[in-house]
Amino acid sequence: MKRPALLAAAALVLAASVFALCGVVWNRHGEPEATLTLTEREAPLAWSAPSRESSGVALRLSVHGTGYDYGYKTLRVARARQDGLEGARLAALGFDTALPRDLDQAYLAARRQLSRPAFAAVELGGAPWEAWKRALAAEVEKTEAEVAAGKRTAEALERERRELAETIRDGSRLFLVEVDRDPEALRSRHPDRQAVFVAPVTVDVHVDHEGDDRACDPSWCRLQGSVSLLVDEVNVPRQLQGGLREAMAAAERERGAPGEKPHYQVVLRSGRRHEPWIEAIGARAEER
Amino acid sequence: MHDDEAQRRVDRIHAFQEELTALEREQVLVLDQPQRARLAAHHGELLRSLAAAFDVDVTGAQKQLSWGMRIVAFLGAAAMSAAVWFLFYKYWGRLGTPVQVAILVTAPLLALAGVELAARREQTGYFATIAALVAFACFVLDLGMLGRIFAITPSQHAFLAWGAFAALLAYGYGLRLLLVAAILSLMGWLTATVGTFGGCYWLSAGERPEHFILAGLAVFAAGFLPHPRREQRTFPATYRLFGLLAVLVAILVMANWGETSVLPLAPRTVEHLYQVGGFAASALAIWAGIRRRWLGTTNLGATFFAIFLYTKLYDWWWEWMARWLFFLVVGLVAVLLLLVMKRLRTAARVTAP
Numbered sequence: 001m002k003r004p005a006l007l008a009a010a011a012l013v014l015a016a017s018v019f020a021l022c023g024v025v026w027n028r029h030g031e032p033e034a035t036l037t038l039t040e041r042e043a044p045l046a047w048s049a050p051s052r053e054s055s056g057v058a059l060r061l062s063v064h065g066t067g068y069d070y071g072y073k074t075l076r077v078a079r080a081r082q083d084g085l086e087g088a089r090l091a092a093l094g095f096d097t098a099l100p101r102d103l104d105q106a107y108l109a110a111r112r113q114l115s116r117p118a119f120a121a122v123e124l125g126g127a128p129w130e131a132w133k134r135a136l137a138a139e140v141e142k143t144e145a146e147v148a149a150g151k152r153t154a155e156a157l158e159r160e161r162r163e164l165a166e167t168i169r170d171g172s173r174l175f176l177v178e179v180d181r182d183p184e185a186l187r188s189r190h191p192d193r194q195a196v197f198v199a200p201v202t203v204d205v206h207v208d209h210e211g212d213d214r215a216c217d218p219s220w221c222r223l224q225g226s227v228s229l230l231v232d233e234v235n236v237p238r239q240l241q242g243g244l245r246e247a248m249a250a251a252e253r254e255r256g257a258p259g260e261k262p263h264y265q266v267v268l269r270s271g272r273r274h275e276p277w278i279e280a281i282g283a284r285a286e287e288r
Numbered sequence: 289m290h291d292d293e294a295q296r297r298v299d300r301i302h303a304f305q306e307e308l309t310a311l312e313r314e315q316v317l318v319l320d321q322p323q324r325a326r327l328a329a330h331h332g333e334l335l336r337s338l339a340a341a342f343d344v345d346v347t348g349a350q351k352q353l354s355w356g357m358r359i360v361a362f363l364g365a366a367a368m369s370a371a372v373w374f375l376f377y378k379y380w381g382r383l384g385t386p387v388q389v390a391i392l393v394t395a396p397l398l399a400l401a402g403v404e405l406a407a408r409r410e411q412t413g414y415f416a417t418i419a420a421l422v423a424f425a426c427f428v429l430d431l432g433m434l435g436r437i438f439a440i441t442p443s444q445h446a447f448l449a450w451g452a453f454a455a456l457l458a459y460g461y462g463l464r465l466l467l468v469a470a471i472l473s474l475m476g477w478l479t480a481t482v483g484t485f486g487g488c489y490w491l492s493a494g495e496r497p498e499h500f501i502l503a504g505l506a507v508f509a510a511g512f513l514p515h516p517r518r519e520q521r522t523f524p525a526t527y528r529l530f531g532l533l534a535v536l537v538a539i540l541v542m543a544n545w546g547e548t549s550v551l552p553l554a555p556r557t558v559e560h561l562y563q564v565g566g567f568a569a570s571a572l573a574i575w576a577g578i579r580r581r582w583l584g585t586t587n588l589g590a591t592f593f594a595i596f597l598y599t600k601l602y603d604w605w606w607e608w609m610a611r612w613l614f615f616l617v618v619g620l621v622a623v624l625l626l627l628v629m630k631r632l633r634t635a636a637r638v639t640a641p
Contacts, residue, residue: 002407005460009453010400013427016449017393020431024438053374055381056436094487108547108555114488114495200441202489231439238384275439 027271033187034197034270035279036124039262042174045248046233057236057244059266059278063122064132065176066201066227085179085203085225093118093181095205097223099216103209106216110207110223119183119274120176120201120227121190128175136164176227179203183274197270200230234268234276243281250283293518294342301331343412361414362465368418369425376429388437392430396453399423407461420457420466427453444480444490447473462519464526471507471530478503497538498550504534529584532573536592539566544599566596578632594625 046058091097094116099106143160146152180186183198190196208224209216236244247264267280311317319327335346345354372395380388399422406415431446451473458467479500483493493499508531511524542548543562546555553561573589576582598618605614 002404002460005456006400006404009423009456009460010397012449012453012456013393013396013400013430016427016446017389017430017434020434020438020440021389023440024434027438050381054377055379056377057381111547114483114486114492116487117489202492230441233436234439235437238382241381273441275441277439 023273024275027273027275028269028277029272032193032269032271033274034193036194036197036268038124038174038266038268040247040264041170041262042124042172043234043266043268045244057241058233059236061174061199061229061232061234061268061276062172063174063176063229064128064172066120066229066232085227086208086222089179090203090205090223090225093179093203093225095203095223095225099207099218099221099223101216103207103214103216103221106207106209106221110205113205115202115204115228117230118179118181118201118203118227119186119198120229121178121180121186121196122199123175123177123190123196125173126195128177129173132175133168136167140164179225179227197268197276198274199270199276200274201227202230203227231276234278236278236281240278240281243283247281247283294338295344298335298338298344298346301335305331357412357414361417365418365421365465368422372422372425373429376433380433385437389434392433396423396426396430399426403457403461413461413463416461417463417465420461420463421469423457424450424454424466424469442491444477444484447477447480451477458523459520462517464522467523467526468530471527475500475503475507475530475534478506495548496550497541497548500534500538504531504538507531507534525582525584528582529588532585532588536566536569536573536588539569540592540595540599543596563596563600567593570596574632590629594622597621597625 042062043059044062046060050057087097095113096109099109140157140160143152143157147154147157177190177196178186179201186198190198203225204227205223205225207216208222210220213220215221244264250263263283265282266278268276269279270276308317308319312319338344339346376391376395383391399419402419403416403423406419407413410416428450431449434440435442435446451470454466454470454473457463458470479502480490480493482499482502483496484490507527511527511531513524513527515521515523539562543559543566546553546558546562549555549558549562551558551561570589570593573585574593575589577584577586577589598621601614601618601621605617609617
């Protein structure tokens with residue numbers, strides 16, 4: 001029994017590894033599904049590496065509208081633009097969007113729905129980026145009006161302006177634009193392969209409720225989706241780490257200097273299975 | 289004869305010697321000197337030959353040491369596996385992709401060669417266990433890191449491969465620790481796969497404890513499969529123990545957090561259902577354990593029966609009872625449970641052949 005078990009275990013190791021590698025070859029074979037040129041703004045160094053215990057280097061994909069960048073401000077501006085993932089879009093992903101009238105029951109109904117796999121179209125720059133800048137500018141204008149009315153202080157306005165300038169200068173220009181079960185359908189609606197990549201994601205739901213009313217009325221209480229990339233870190237192979245190191249060394253020298261980002265550009269590709277890889281990394285580049 | 293049978297023979301000899309001493313003291317049976325010498329010589333020779341041929345403990349001190357060796361083997365295996373992981377993590381970024389892949393694929397194969405070598409050189413299986421767990425860790429590292437290096441979309445099917453690998457080593461070399469690794473991996477795969485039937489993401493399937501109940505029952509049922517080979521004699525008990533553990537833990541979770549259930553009922557109703565189910569399942573485990581002489585099943589059932597009881601006592605009385613009274617009641621309940629178990633034990637003794 002020992003020898004057959006040993007041979008079977010060895011065969012299993014080889015078969016599973018070859019199967020995984022064949023998937024990688026299949027993904028990268030032929031024309032890339034998408035090729036995007038990102039910068040440090042969209043692909044900063046991952047938090048996980050490198051460290052004292054791990055020498056691996058990876059870049060993190062920073063996408064507005066997904067887990068990492070779904071902060072308060074994003075949420076507020078997204079809500080103002082009425083582009084949330086809700087209603088029919090969630091129903092199309094398989095979620096039950098009908099909420100009970102009682103708020104506690106509505107929260108329970110949302111919690112009981114498990115996250116679902118899907119695909120997301122992620123766009124670099126373009127219309128979402130322009131709309132985002134306009135929305136941020138509108139926020140500043142609103143604060144200006146509030147300052148003029150004496151509702152807020154000049155310091156608050158100054159802080160908001162500084163944040164706006166920093167966001168426009170350093171913030172990611174990758175935006176989640178649409179979610180669908182079918183990646184091909186997404187691609188057909190977003191055909192620009194230099195600006196949009198399709199990524200596997202998971203979608204979770206929660207109740208978006210405004211006001212103090214304990215009732216869940218559809219006009220102020222609805223099911224809202226949040227999206228997380230399944231692969232949000234991309235490994236940097238050793239042969240590409242040199243360019244990254246040089247860029248980061250330059251960043252260290254320029255630390256604190258105004259307008260320091262971005263320090264590098266990244267050519268990101270994804271293939272037939274929508275799995276990304278880094279094709280090239282170079283020093284500071286022209287921005288789109 | 290194999291190790292277990294040899295150990296039972298050694299235990300019988302010791303029990304016989306103790307009983308003979310007692311009978312002589314009570315003047316029921318007294319052997320004359322030549323008989324006693326012949327018996328002592330026979331037993332001495334038998335113990336020596338058994339100790340030489342099998343991995344048996346012929347003294348109490350040896351028995352204690354065996355348990356120590358099992359614990360040390362487990363800790364050693366866990367530490368060696370961690371060492372392999374951290375070693376790779378420390379240096380992988382400095383290696384080119386082909387070298388990374390080559391190391392990841394060959395490491396489990398080399399560790400497998402180590403398992404075979406250890407099993408040939410040392411019959412007790414302690415060193416084979418360490419090597420096998422390292423091989424398992426290498427295989428987990430292999431698929432996990434291939435996924436990370438090439439940004440492969442995570443899949444639950446990796447657990448199937450890991451489970452099959454651990455099961456092959458467990459059955460091939462009679463290694464119980466690897467069977468535990470196989471059971472946990474396969475339960476993870478089964479839980480995730482059942483969850484995806486409803487359309488959810490596989491990692492979220494673990495948020496619904498009912499999925500673990502299905503996997504636990506499947507593992508428990510595997511305990512009924514025939515395991516004729518001598519080195520697999522402990523496997524059915526391991527299946528039963530881990531299968532039952534998964535079922536009872538899942539029920540315990542839902543008995544306290546009803547909203548995690550898939551049942552379309554109010555959380556309180558779900559909790560009440562699973563509280564009743566928890567008492568029934570643990571009582572059933574005690575009954576089946578006693579009836580079929582499954583010691584682990586009985587003990588696990590009794591433990592969970594007590595846990596279900598104490599969590600209910602906490603729910604009912606913690607808020608309004610004085611602390612001293614609450615703990616007094618808990619203590620009295622423990623005494624009551626002991627009396628019930630004592631009666632059960634006596635009944636079992638009476639019905640025993």
